[in-house]
Amino acid sequence: MSVALLTAQELFGLFELDAAGTVLYYRIEPSGASPDMAGHNFYEEVAPFENVEEFRRCVTRFTRGAEPADSFKFDCRYEDCVQPVKVLLARISERVYHDRTKSVLVHIRRGA
DSSP: OOOOSSOGGGOOEEEEEOTTOBEEEEEESSOOOOOOOTTSBIIIIIOOOTTHHHHHHHHHHHHHSOOSEEEEEEEEEOSSOEEEEEEEEEEEEOSSOTTSEEEEEEEEEEOO
């Protein structure tokens, strides 16, 4: 596994991911200097938390379902702390085939 492009403090924002987890678009919150993440795999290169595979399973479960949007709470585990987050998911479908997911919007914000 390679070094993550973001730190725990930079994780919050909006990410558009394709089916393989490649970042198509991103906006870090609050806005600030961030590394170029477009084209990088979110799960393998961007996300800095240790339980990223569990996070991937949550997003994949949503992608395989039929709901246009969903949300869940998640605890991102780091070596020295746990960061609770709220994750909002939205499906972007192809115009012709509405049942085929083109990409997924993943909005990560601070949890309660």
